Amino acid sequence: MTSGWLPSGTGGKDESREYLERLIYYILHGRVVASWFNYVILATIVVFSVIHWRQKFRDAQRRRILAKPTGNAPGVNICRSSKHRKLLSDDGSGDDIPSSSSSSTLVGKTDDTDVERQPLLGHRTATNPASRIYWSRLSRKLRAWLMYQPRPLPIVNRHLPANGITLFVLGYISVNIFLHLYDGSLLPKYAFPFADRAGYIFIVNLPLLYLLAAKNQPIKFLTGYSYEALNIFHRRVGEWMCFEAVVHSVGMVLDNIFFEVEWLRVGNFWDFFFHPLVLLGIGAFVSYELLFLTSLGSFRQRWYELFLASHVTLQIAALVFCYLHFWTARPYVLASLVIFVADRLVWRLVLKSATIQADLQILEDGKTFLLSADWNVPQVRRRWYQQLFGQSIVHGWRPMDHVFITVPSLGRTHALQAHPFTIASAAPGSGSQEQTTHAWLSLLIRAHDGFTGDLLRHARLNSTVTVRVDGPYGSADALEMLLASDTAVLVAGGSGIAVVFPMVWDLVHTHGHISKGRHIHLLWVIHSRSHRSWMPQERLDELSSAGVHVTIPEPTVEVGRPDVGGYVGELSCSALQADTEIGVVVSGPDALNRAARNACASAVGQGAKVNLRVEKFGW
Structure with missing residues (x-):
């Protein structure tokens, strides 16, 4: 099957055949090794789920004791x-x-x-063993x-997370590095399988990236961590994927220019560069690198509206390019697409979306205002899917929940944008019987540039506004x-x-x-x-x-x-x-x-x- 690809000469054929076999082995085995990442993620979720539900059971026991x-x-x-x-x-x-x-x-x-809190046999007086x-x-x-x-890093003033979070992120990166290098080769002549495995490490991380970004996802139920708590891991996963994309792209280019053996070369560099497969890969690479750049904190704070718009459009473009780039990526792309569509369309636009008429009140400092509304909470029995996936804000919320709001009347620029705000008012059910059947929603909004600034200017001229509310989201942990x-x-x-x-x-x-x-x-x-x-x-x-x-x-x-x-x-x-x-x-x-x-x-x-x-x- 491979004899036509090999150079003439018996010795050369033997060496080339051995090289070709090793090359194919590194490519195919590398993809198998990279797929182990799915089992690592599954095991991690299981461990955190066990810890969470064990703690949840313990807390429930303590609440029963404290309630007596x-x-x-x-x-x-x-x-x-x-x-x-x-x-x-x-x-x-x-x-x-x-x-x-x-x-x-x-x-x-x-x-x-x-x-109730005292030991049945009293306190032990014996000294504990030294161990x-x-x-x-x-x-x-x-x-x-x-x-x-x-403390924050000097000069750049970058805030660091807690040591536990840093250790977990380093563990995640270590797993990826191990899967990238395990049973592979760092020799220049095997640069292609090394770069290919980088691309596969990227693609097996793709569903995790979209899962951590979703507002409605099973990790919240299993581990108790809500979307906002998982957001830091979403960013680190995205940053690592962008690094692997660079390794994949640069590795492929270097292999074509310097390391590819002559008897496997087809055409020159420009033939390689303009190959449809490569052009699709470049499209995916540019899309995800732009996603990374527009997700940086400095960019988000300065151009939040552009960040929101680009995040949606670039994600869709990147998924299309990845799907067409190579067939091995398609199962992971489809899984990511299902997560993205289910979160954006099914839950957020159908199950958890509501339109309300809200009042606007500018507070004493002139830069902060309240967006508030009230209504009677529907007293209807929730269906099974509503109990599992939640309902819109009309049916109430819990303490610490947040919502995403859209104000179409501010113009077409804001009609497709959703901005997050924590609910500042007590949840329905907190207090008197009246509070269990009536909801008072209040959002405390500090005006900055962009959406909040435009909404403040609207509040100076109007006392009411129509708001589309997506949510609530959060965790009762x-x-x-x-x-x-x-x-x-x-x-x-x-x-x-x-x-x-x-x-x-x-x-x-x-x-x-x-x-x-x-x-x-x-x-x-x-x-x-x-x-x-x-x-x-x-x-x-x-x-x-x-x-x-x-x-x-x-x-x-x-x-x-x-x-x-x-x-x-x-x-x-x-x-x-x-x-x-x-x-x-x-x-x-x-x-x-x-x-x-x-x-x-x-x-x-x-x-x-x-x-x-x-x-x-x-x-």
């Missing part, structure tokens, strides 16, 4: 630190971090002990290190974590109050029977006094009356940043002394998130039982 009327939580003496900045409580009076005498519980302080102490200490230090977030904690701490920076307020409201009004006797703390850091208008004072007063310790420091523009790390650290120290669990949810700018995260990491390293969820700004 066994008396109030014991008072706690919080270890003091002179390093933290003095904070102002909501009523404006000077107040340090609340201690047992000043911190609020929903029913007050008592010395009763919760019998057990060692492994316990090592486990704490490891968990603290994984939770810790390093953070709320369930707080419900299973003895102390709940919610920290918001600026407009991050839109994330944490619905949660603390839900803790008090919907789950008051579970929260009874526990400490709930809300810290809201604002930049200027005008930002206080973002949250109605009567709502904060209701939380305080219900037993939530609300703390609002002086505006940072006047006194600088408060010691958020000290605030969280001392509450964590309190939990350590009481041997209770503390749940922390933080939402704000990167600096605030990092301060709270690292305070939790320090407490974990000392042995505190701290669970943390960080809701980062940005999409």
Whole structure:
């Protein structure tokens, strides 16, 4: 079969035949090895699913225990630190971090002990073996290190994620490198199979890229991580794929120019370059590299509308080019297309889309406004697919959910754009019977250039607007974590109050029977006094009356940043002394998130039982 391709001469034929056999082996075996990636991803999802559902079951058990009327939580003496900045409580009076005498519980302080939490045989007095102490200490230090977030990189000022996320991303990259190099050859004469495997590594990652980008996907149900939490991994997968695309393209060009053996060469370089197969590959390469460039943070922040439009059009073009480029890519392209179409068309435009008439109210600072609407929640029984995939915003939402809004009346430029906003109002079902049958939707919007700026200008001339709403989306993981904690701490920076307020409201009004006797703390850091208008004072007063310790420091523009790390650290120290669990949810700018995260990491390293969820700004 191959004799016509081989050079003349017996010895040359033997050597060439051996080379050709090795070449074919590296190509075909490389594709098999690259396909192992699917099993690695499946195993990873299974592991995280087991961890998530095990924790979910444990949290459910703790919620049942905490819901039993066994008396109030014991008072706690919080270890003091002179390093933290003095904070102002909501009523404006000077107040340090609340201690047992000043911190609020929903029913007050008592010395009763919760019998449900005591061991049946009492506390053991025997000293643990040295090995057990060692492994316990090592486990704490490891968990603290994984939770810790390093400082931003100097000069470029690039923010780094927590060590645990960085380690996971490095693990993902290591798996890809291993699959790229395993049982292959780095010799120049085998540059073609090396470049071919790079292309195959790219293509086996394609469904994962689209799965992580989808708003409606099974990973949320299996692992508890919602779209916004998985977004950082979506970006890293895309960046790695673009790197592999470069290796594939450059490798093919170098092989054709320098390394391809003469007796396998067909035509010159330009014949190779203008081959339909290569032109389709160039189309796919350019599409995905443009996707990468337009997805960079600097580009998204400056030209968000262009980012949205290009992301859709370039994805469609790239999938078409990949499908036509080579037949081995087609199963992965079709899988990615199914994910893309199902998410964009079936769920987002059919099942989760609704059009509402909303009111617009410009707030005190003149740059922030509320988009609000209310309606009666339909009291109908949900069908099985609605329970599985969710319904539109008309049927309600949960705390921490977000929606994507489109305002066609702003012009054709915005008619096809959808912009994300966290729902700042309490979810239907939080509180009175009236609230279970009526929905009040509020979106807190800070005006910038582009869509939000145009919507603000519209609000100055009009008090109402027609809005198409896609959603809600989100995860109840953070709320369930707080419900299973003895102390709940919610920290918001600026407009991050839109994330944490619905949660603390839900803790008090919907789950008051579970929260009874526990400490709930809300810290809201604002930049200027005008930002206080973002949250109605009567709502904060209701939380305080219900037993939530609300703390609002002086505006940072006047006194600088408060010691958020000290605030969280001392509450964590309190939990350590009481041997209770503390749940922390933080939402704000990167600096605030990092301060709270690292305070939790320090407490974990000392042995505190701290669970943390960080809701980062940005999409």
